[in-house]
Amino acid sequence: MSDAPTLPELIDMQIRTTGPMSVATYMGLCLTHPSKGYYKGADPLGAAGDFVTAPEISQMFGELIGFFFVSLWQQMGSPKEFTLLELGPGRGTLMADMLRVACRAEGFRDGLDLRLFETxxxxxxxxxxxxxxxxxxWIDGFDKVGPGPLLVVANEFFDALPIRQFVRGVDGWHERMVGLSDGKRSFGLSPTPIPASAMPEAVANAEPNSVLEVGLANGEVMTRLARTVSTQGGAILAIDYGYARTQTGETLQGVRRHQYADVLDAPGEVDLSAHVDFEALGAVAAKAGLTVQPLATQGQFLTRMGINDRAKALSGANPGSAADIASAKARLVAPEQMGNLFKAFCAASPGLQPPGFA
Known part of the structure; x- marks a missing residue:
């Protein structure tokens, strides 16, 4: 009896059977195939994995987000029952750091219903x-939360959801597809043109060969979350790399062992991601009735939340670690490191005043 087909074999078989697939379909299979997808495999985080996230760099990141949610919880009148939901919680480092400080607030631990979206x-x-x-x-659906207010945190979650890509041609836009050429996976374009009038106004008449990435999955997730928050009260905090306004540009990338990798090579073994269109996310949240805060860079958000004072306090308590603490702070907030590339997005119930935003 032959071995079960690998994920690359399954993808190639599907292309041969049904024709080229969208970039979104390809990403979905690579990342979340039920048994062979990237996120079903081993731990991808840390030095031995493929990438390092902000919570793994310093405890300060999670602690300040803990203060952020305590502030919102108190603004809502310290509800006796509420759900705190994290999307893609990694190793649990962010949430552990958040709750270590948040649960110092009287009543927070007692009312907490902790939910984690993880596969x-x-x-x-x-x-x-x-x-x-x-x-x-652990939940597998965004509607599986309690009846009280909903507080959501998502660090480097939206960038990993599948995107579709469209390329501007002389006769309109064409969707980029993944097909086979001489037996190898390759990109091509759907022959069916999409008129400029069907594209977002800001990019409809972009230059020829411009690439537009559309995160339909991002919109679906935000729609479900925002509807629940709109009904039950609460807020959504998302920190990710992306851009403030809908724009053209190709950002789909593969990362393997901290190095860039070809997105078409080794499906299921490479982390795939793309920059988040925060304007599109904000439009979805606003449509659901939430108030969207002015987008902040990660550096702005953490500085406003008090990272300088927190670093000073930690250095005072651990003088031997002062250099490491300063280095970690710089990595999180310096413009040339993570400070400007990563953005902080918040959509909340009208009337709430989320700290850390202008």
């Missing part, structure tokens, strides 16, 4: 090891 078995085990005292529940 990676290895990461779920790590999350449980760190967060078990808080009674976490």
């Amino acid at each position: 990676n078995p290895a990461l779920i085990a790590e999350q449980n090891a760190r967060l078990e005292p808080y009674g976490p529940k």
Whole structure:
């Protein structure tokens, strides 16, 4: 009996059977195939993995976000029941740092219903090891939350959702597809043109060969979350790399072991991501009735939340680690490091005043 087909073989078989697939379909198979997808594999984080996220750089990141949510919780009247939901919680590091400070607020721990949206078995085990005292529940749907206010945090989550790509041609826009050429996976264009009138106004008449990335999955997730927050109260905080206004540009990338990798090579073994269109996310949240805060850079957000004072306090308590603490702070907030590339996005119930935003 032959071995089960690999993910690359499954993808190639599907292309041969049904024709070229959209970039979104390809990304979805690579990242979330039920048994062979990237996020079903081993822990991708850290020095031995493919990338490092902000919570793994310094505890200050999670602590300041913990203060952020305590402020919102208190503004809502310290509700006796509320859901705190994290999307893509990694190893649980961010949430552990958040709750270490948030649960100092009287009543926060008692009312907390902690939910985690995660599909990676290895990461779920790590999350449980760190967060078990808080009674976490793992969910596979964005509607599976309690009836009280909903507070959502998503760090480097939206960038990993599938995108579609469109290329501007002389006769309109054409969707970029993944097909086979001489037996190898390659990009091509759908022959069916899409008129400029069907594209976002800001980019409809872009230069020939311009690339537009559309995050339909981002919009679907934000729609579901924003509707719940609009009904039950609360806020959504998303920190990710992206741009403030809908624009053209090709940002789809592959990363493997901290190095850029070809997105078409080794499906299921390469992390795929693309920059987030925060203007599009904001439009969806506003349509659901939420108030969207002015987009901040990660550096602005963390500075306004008090990272300088927190770094000073940590250095005072751990003089031998002062250089490491300063280096970690710089990595998080310096414009040439993560400070400007990453953005902080917040949509909240009308009347709330989320800290850290102008």
